[in-house]
Amino acid sequence: MTAPVTTRSSADLIRAEEPVLAHNYHPLPVVVARAEGTWVQDVEGRRYLDMLAGYSALNFGHRHPALIEAAHRQLDRLTLTSRAFHNDKLAEFAERLAELTGLDMVLPMNTGAEAVESGIKVARKWAYEVKGVPADQATIVVAAENFHGRTTTIVSFSTDETARAGFGPFTPGFRIVPYNDLAALEAAVDETTAAVLIEPIQGEAGVVIPDEGYLAGVRELTRRKGCLFIADEIQSGLGRTGRTLAVEHESVVPDVLLLGKALGGGIVPVSAVVARRDVLGVLRPGEHGSTFGGNPLAAAVGTAVVELLETGEYQRRAAELGVVLRGGLASLVGKGVVGFRARGLWAGVDIDPAIGTGREVSQQLMREGVLVKDTHGSTIRLAPPLTITGEELESALAALEKVLGS
Numbered sequence: 001m002t003a004p005v006t007t008r009s010s011a012d013l014i015r016a017e018e019p020v021l022a023h024n025y026h027p028l029p030v031v032v033a034r035a036e037g038t039w040v041q042d043v044e045g046r047r048y049l050d051m052l053a054g055y056s057a058l059n060f061g062h063r064h065p066a067l068i069e070a071a072h073r074q075l076d077r078l079t080l081t082s083r084a085f086h087n088d089k090l091a092e093f094a095e096r097l098a099e100l101t102g103l104d105m106v107l108p109m110n111t112g113a114e115a116v117e118s119g120i121k122v123a124r125k126w127a128y129e130v131k132g133v134p135a136d137q138a139t140i141v142v143a144a145e146n147f148h149g150r151t152t153t154i155v156s157f158s159t160d161e162t163a164r165a166g167f168g169p170f171t172p173g174f175r176i177v178p179y180n181d182l183a184a185l186e187a188a189v190d191e192t193t194a195a196v197l198i199e200p201i202q203g204e205a206g207v208v209i210p211d212e213g214y215l216a217g218v219r220e221l222t223r224r225k226g227c228l229f230i231a232d233e234i235q236s237g238l239g240r241t242g243r244t245l246a247v248e249h250e251s252v253v254p255d256v257l258l259l260g261k262a263l264g265g266g267i268v269p270v271s272a273v274v275a276r277r278d279v280l281g282v283l284r285p286g287e288h289g290s291t292f293g294g295n296p297l298a299a300a301v302g303t304a305v306v307e308l309l310e311t312g313e314y315q316r317r318a319a320e321l322g323v324v325l326r327g328g329l330a331s332l333v334g335k336g337v338v339g340f341r342a343r344g345l346w347a348g349v350d351i352d353p354a355i356g357t358g359r360e361v362s363q364q365l366m367r368e369g370v371l372v373k374d375t376h377g378s379t380i381r382l383a384p385p386l387t388i389t390g391e392e393l394e395s396a397l398a399a400l401e402k403v404l405g406s
């Protein structure tokens with residue numbers, strides 16, 4: 001990486017944000033100015049190993065050459081048409097994404113929350129038109145401790161009071177059941193149920209992995225009861241867990257798949273609802289849309305992302321290095337780590353509260369040149385780019401050991 005790009009110091013830039021930027025985040029005090037691969041550099045030129053990867057939006061690392069090249073090529077030719085016209089990149093993106101996921105049709109959107117909102121709308125429409133639920137009676141069953149985004153409808157079924165307080169009135173039509181509890185799900189689903197919407201692994205909750213059989217159970221239950229299974233793989237999908245999709249660990253194919261984050265290659269926001277034809281087929285012109293969804297730049301980058309995943313290399317790396325990650329974390333249990341959950345290159349690590357909060361540990365790791373993010377209380381989350389090397393991963397684990405021991 002080259003010289004810093006600004007003459008203002010990190011401290012100065014952080015101070016400058018305070019009066020002009022909404023305080024809806026509490027970032028670590030690091031001001032990133034450049035990045036390459038698994039490394040970022042702050043304005044003073046200090047380097048940090050990125051063990052968060054933009055909450056999995058950077059699964060392929062920063063500025064992956066194939067993705068940057070696809071973006072540059074597209075920037076030089078055509079960037080936006082709106083869906084008022086066709087563009088020459090969208091068909092290939094949809095074809096290849098459908099093929100990669102084993103589903104039929106794609107609804108391109110931009111952010112993860114938009115994909116979730118779109119999935120909810122599609123499920124409700126399917127319930128009225130195909131299942132025959134009486135008008136405005138459709139319900140969607142979701143899991144407690146979920147995280148699906150920040151819109152008014154989505155926080156309507158959040159169980160996180162910080163995300164909800166002050167934002168009512170909320171959208172009706174959601175039933176919340178405990179995660180990883182098939183009996184509770186069975187009791188909540190009835191003839192009004194359009195869909196069950198869950199994360200195959202709950203990322204924001206602390207990388208909570210359900211018991212073996214839960215996802216297959218949700219698949220069986222939704223099929224038997226005649227409602228849709230919507231899997232929100234916005235964070236868990238696209239290689240992170242060692243498979244293209246986290247549901248593949250139980251050989252499950254949902255009816256509706258929500259993708260985002262890494263689909264944009266860390267360059268542009270790209271999300272999608274991917275579903276069977278009989279589900280997405282309920283949408284007709286004018287019923288849903290987005291000015292930017294499916295724009296040619298997004299489609300070009302999204303296609304390049306799919307191309308990387310088609311090789312299987314990133315899924316393989318996540319699976320192989322996931323073994324190193326698990327091993328490293330297992331060796332820290334009892335030495336500052338009280339427990340952890342990991343799948344592929346993704347882990348939620350519960351730190352002994354006597355050592356510090358997740359935030360404090362994250363700050364100490366930052367001083368050791370490793371960037372992570374706390375989730376709840378004393379839990380930190382590790383989700384490095386899937387391009388990380390074994391040595392880099394070992395060095396991050398060594399930094400964690402040092403911080404926990406100091």
Ligand SMILES: Cc1ncc(COP(=O)(O)O)c(C=O)c1O
Nearest residue numbers: 111112113147148149232234235
């Ligand atoms: C599982 C899941 N769904 C949806 C979202 C929302 O995505 P976005 O922040 O792009 O709206 C997130 C973001 O963290 C997520 O983890």
